[in-house]
Amino acid sequence: MAAQTLLELVLQNWPAVLGVATVAYLLSNRFNHGLNKYPGPFLASLTDWWRFWVVYGRRPELEHIRLHEKHGDVVRLGPNSLSFSDPKALKTIYGLNKGFTKSEFYPVQQAVASGHRLPSLFSTTSEAFHAQLRRSVNSAFSMSTLIQYEPFVDSTTELFLSQTEKLYAKTGEACNFSRWLQFYAFDVIGEMTYSKRHGFLEENRDIDGIIDYVANLFDYAGPIGQIPFLDVLILKNPIWLLLGKYGFVDGTFPVAKFARARMLERYPTSSDPKTATILPSTEPSAESKKPDLLSKFVQAKNDRPDFMNDSLVMTMAISMAFAGSETTAISLSSVFYYLLKNPRCMEEVYRELDSKAREGFFGDYENGLVTWTESQSLPYLDACIKEAFRVHPAPGLTLERIVPPQGADIAGHFVKGGTIVGCSAWVLHRRKEIFGEDVEVYRPERWLPEPGKDKEAEEKRVKEMAGTMLHFGQGARTCIGKNISLLEIYKVVPSVLRRFEVRLQDPTKEWTVHNAWFVRQLNFNTTFHRRKLVKPSS
Numbered sequence: 001m002a003a004q005t006l007l008e009l010v011l012q013n014w015p016a017v018l019g020v021a022t023v024a025y026l027l028s029n030r031f032n033h034g035l036n037k038y039p040g041p042f043l044a045s046l047t048d049w050w051r052f053w054v055v056y057g058r059r060p061e062l063e064h065i066r067l068h069e070k071h072g073d074v075v076r077l078g079p080n081s082l083s084f085s086d087p088k089a090l091k092t093i094y095g096l097n098k099g100f101t102k103s104e105f106y107p108v109q110q111a112v113a114s115g116h117r118l119p120s121l122f123s124t125t126s127e128a129f130h131a132q133l134r135r136s137v138n139s140a141f142s143m144s145t146l147i148q149y150e151p152f153v154d155s156t157t158e159l160f161l162s163q164t165e166k167l168y169a170k171t172g173e174a175c176n177f178s179r180w181l182q183f184y185a186f187d188v189i190g191e192m193t194y195s196k197r198h199g200f201l202e203e204n205r206d207i208d209g210i211i212d213y214v215a216n217l218f219d220y221a222g223p224i225g226q227i228p229f230l231d232v233l234i235l236k237n238p239i240w241l242l243l244g245k246y247g248f249v250d251g252t253f254p255v256a257k258f259a260r261a262r263m264l265e266r267y268p269t270s271s272d273p274k275t276a277t278i279l280p281s282t283e284p285s286a287e288s289k290k291p292d293l294l295s296k297f298v299q300a301k302n303d304r305p306d307f308m309n310d311s312l313v314m315t316m317a318i319s320m321a322f323a324g325s326e327t328t329a330i331s332l333s334s335v336f337y338y339l340l341k342n343p344r345c346m347e348e349v350y351r352e353l354d355s356k357a358r359e360g361f362f363g364d365y366e367n368g369l370v371t372w373t374e375s376q377s378l379p380y381l382d383a384c385i386k387e388a389f390r391v392h393p394a395p396g397l398t399l400e401r402i403v404p405p406q407g408a409d410i411a412g413h414f415v416k417g418g419t420i421v422g423c424s425a426w427v428l429h430r431r432k433e434i435f436g437e438d439v440e441v442y443r444p445e446r447w448l449p450e451p452g453k454d455k456e457a458e459e460k461r462v463k464e465m466a467g468t469m470l471h472f473g474q475g476a477r478t479c480i481g482k483n484i485s486l487l488e489i490y491k492v493v494p495s496v497l498r499r500f501e502v503r504l505q506d507p508t509k510e511w512t513v514h515n516a517w518f519v520r521q522l523n524f525n526t527t528f529h530r531r532k533l534v535k536p537s538s
């Protein structure tokens with residue numbers, strides 16, 4: 001009876017009830033976990049829609065830098081979310097065995113194949129699952145294994161150089177360089193994973209729209225990841241997934257289709273009737289002898305059949321394209337762009353390469369290809385690459401983690417369990433006490449010990465800078481593909497510069513920065529001019 005009276009009262013006064021409920025909801029957000037003591041935009045303390053709009057605006061890194069400059073080391077970015085800029089926070093938030101887990105931002109990036117979500121090394125929020133998977137595949141990414149992948153990088157780099165010559169140097173046509181580097185990075189990963197390129201460079205186009213698809217997915221994941229619940233209403237809608245599962249709609253990501261096709265080529269039959277329509281099997285005796293990543297993932301399955309299965313093999317293969325292509329292309333664009341915008345540095349790189357060439361240091365005087373080992377003896381180039389990573393890191397949002405249930409002390413602040421915390425590479429890389437007063441300037445020399453100064457102190461300074469870099473993340477969830485991407489970058493940059501003089505099409509123009517979670521660049525157009533390869537002086 002009382003309940004009915006209450007219901008009638010609510011229905012009769014629903015506008016007032018709605019108003020009170022909304023205010024109560026906003027107030028509970030504002031005082032959530034005691035985070036109201038931290039500064040930040042007022043709206044951010046009331047609703048996650050604030051950060052949604054900031055990310056949707058595509059330059060959230062600028063807002064994060066501005067807010068930390070204004071408010072200091074801790075900024076509230078949402079009702080339950082804090083951003084830290086004190087380097088001391090890194091060890092706690094990302095350190096091994098600290099109990100922090102990835103936030104719900106990450107599963108929004110999960111790939112879908114035939115209506116099935118594919119939790120991956122990158123996107124999983126389960127630390128137990130992550131630890132098992134990382135242990136299973138870790139050896140495929142070690143420094144010592146790297147050397148096995150060099151021939152894959154060589155073959156795609158040779159193609160990249162010859163296509164650049166044919167399409168741009170010979171014709172004098174302007175090149176959409178950031179796009180061209182995407183083609184390169186996706187083709188290298190295709191070759192490294194399946195011993196087969198997607199064919200972007202050969203055809204000079206986005207085959208099956210894969211690159212645009214990945215770009216769109218990041219465009220989606222950035223803002224939607226700020227309110228992850230929205231993903232369940234949109235891309236991971238259970239009805240849509242169900243329709244995909246039974247084949248009524250094809251919600252399979254194009255990268256997943258490419259992965260499936262490659263796996264079917266190599267392992268044509270399936271042993272598991274339950275998954276045969278979803279996943280190709282890696283069971284048959286047609287074990288690959290190629291030392292590519294797919295063969296390593298299949299090996300991991302053979303070594304750890306209790307954990308690894310066909311689904312995880314395929315997920316790992318797909319992850320390579322998702323996590324490893326766009327990020328590498330962005331980093332390559334940055335390296336070239338900042339060299340082009342700083343002719344003094346570019347000249348110094350040319351000087352380093354040419355003097356090494358005259359010494360007879362390189363093995364290849366035909367195509368200009370540089371080996372990984374050779375690239376490790378080019379200190380100025382190394383400094384230029386690191387500085388590009390600092391000035392324009394690929395990840396453009398805070399790398400979110402959830403504080404463990406017991407709470408944690410983060411850089412002198414006790415934060416309650418369940419709070420989302422994180423650091424942004426764009427903010428951290430601009431800490432003046434670590435990187436110097438001129439953090440806004442591209443100055444590769446900061447990565448080199450200053451002549452005339454105490455050697456030990458200089459080494460310590462450079463080490464501290466390296467330890468504050470978040471380009472590849474840090475700690476337990478640090479980038480597993482870091483060595484692979486460095487292999488690509490340290491080989492292709494000097495190889496291009498030995499062979500071509502690269503110029504900005506319009507040196508007066510800036511590129512356009514688009515932060516879709518990974519911060520890609522648009523309107524970066526160049527021309528290429530063939531250089532005569534410098535030969536050994538003898």
Ligand code: HEM
Binds near residue numbers: 327400473474477479
């Ligand atoms: C310059 C290129 C790259 C950049 C800037 C980059 C950046 C990152 C970052 C920032 C993370 C950590 C994300 C977080 O903590 O929230 C990460 C993780 C990851 N990256 Fe990379 N990445 C690059 C290249 C690659 C490549 C080439 C691959 C694969 C071949 C790859 C595969 C992965 C995977 C699988 C993870 C998840 C690791 C884990 O959680 O255990 N990445 N990457």
